[in-house]
Amino acid sequence: MMGPGYxxxxxxxxxxxxxxxxxxxxxxxxxxxxxxxxxRGNSQTQPRQSGSNEALEVAKARLARGEITVEEFEQIKENLL
Structure with a gap:
């Protein structure tokens, strides 16, 4: 009654x-x-950190050239970090 295909x-x-x-x-x-x-989440955070480092370097260079004041530099640094 019960075959192999049952x-x-x-x-x-x-x-x-x-x-x-x-x-x-x-x-x-x-x-x-x-x-x-x-x-994907890890790859998106990596460029942001390097981007903020680059922006901080630009701000440091602008401060050194006298384009911005120390207060402006501190504000930029606070916004980036």
């Missing part, structure tokens, strides 16, 4: 095995999605 051809554990594979695949895709978002 439970999907894999015996009684065939359905459980397929469900486990599906759950693992969904988990892996979720892992990739969250890991990719974290990598």
């Amino acid at each position: 439970f999907g051809g894999f015996g009684m554990g065939g359905g459980s095995l397929m469900m486990l594979i599906i759950i693992l695949a969904i988990g892996y895709l979720l892992y990739l999605a969250f890991n990719q978002n974290q990598n």
